Amino acid sequence: MQVLNKNWVELAKTKEGYEILLDKVMANLPQTFGKIGDRVLVVNPIIIHESKRTIITNFTSIASTLGREPDHLARFILKESGKAGTLQGERLLIQGRVTNEELRRLLELYVKEFVKCPICGGLDTKIIAEKRFRFLLCEVCGAKSSVRKI
Ligand SMILES: [Zn+2]
Numbered sequence: 001m002q003v004l005n006k007n008w009v010e011l012a013k014t015k016e017g018y019e020i021l022l023d024k025v026m027a028n029l030p031q032t033f034g035k036i037g038d039r040v041l042v043v044n045p046i047i048i049h050e051s052k053r054t055i056i057t058n059f060t061s062i063a064s065t066l067g068r069e070p071d072h073l074a075r076f077i078l079k080e081s082g083k084a085g086t087l088q089g090e091r092l093l094i095q096g097r098v099t100n101e102e103l104r105r106l107l108e109l110y111v112k113e114f115v116k117c118p119i120c121g122g123l124d125t126k127i128i129a130e131k132r133f134r135f136l137l138c139e140v141c142g143a144k145s146s147v148r149k150i
Contacts, residue, residue, distance in 0.1 A: 029044075030042045030043070030044045031043050031044070031045070031104055031107060031108075033108075033111045033115070033116070033123065034116070034121065034123050035123070036122075036123045036124050037124070041065065041066070041111075041123050042065070043062045043065050043066065043107065044058070044062075045058065045059075045062055045100075045103060045104070045107065046058045047100050047103060049097060052095070052096065053085075053093055053094060053095055053096065053097075054093075054094040054096070054097055054098045054103075055091055055092070055093055055094070056091060056092045056094075056103070057090065057091050058090060058091075059073075059074070059087070059090060059091055059092035060087075060089075060090045061090065062107070066110070066111065066115050067115070067125070067126065068114065068115065068127070070087055070092075071087065072114070072127075072150065073110060074087050074092050075150045076106070076110050076114070076150050077092070077094070077103070077106050077107075077110070078094070079150055080106050080109065081094070081098050081102065081106060083095055083096050083098060084096075111123075113147065113148075114127065114136065114147055115136075117136065117138035117140060117141060117143055117145070118136075118143075118145050119138065119141055119143040119145065120138060120140050120141040120143065122138050122139070122140030122141060124138070124139040124140050125137060125138050125139060125140075126139070127147065133146060134146070134147045134148070134149050135147065
């Protein structure tokens with residue numbers, strides 16, 4: 001019995017090790033969103049999973065690549081994932097576990113809703129505030145589309 005229990009523990013360790021490794025590989029895959037002129041918009045989120053939280057270590061650099069405020073991107077991710085969290089320096093600390101796959105999907109949704117021009121698909125855009133409303137202003141085609149406040 002003793003031996004069997006020990007085997008189970010070893011197995012669990014191996015599985016966990018495998019998952020950590022898988023997460024690491026997934027996290028290290030760059031995520032491409034399209035082209036800005038001659039440049040390609042690519043982010044490479046570095047995600048660490050701890051037992052009770054998920055950390056994106058290069059969060060502010062992802063926000064700056066997307067041309068958005070880290071606060072704005074953080075509010076989106078926390079709201080959409082239904083998790084609590086805080087920005088701390090370069091990092092976003094999320095309470096609880098969010099998989100790499102889910103984070104990548106959230107980044108995609110964010111780009112689709114708050115970065116990419118719905119008219120021409122251009123990524124050279126900015127968010128402007130007019131009175132109580134927010135607009136996505138496209139610097140490629142000049143379109144102005146309303147976006148929700150988050
Ligand atoms: Zn456009």
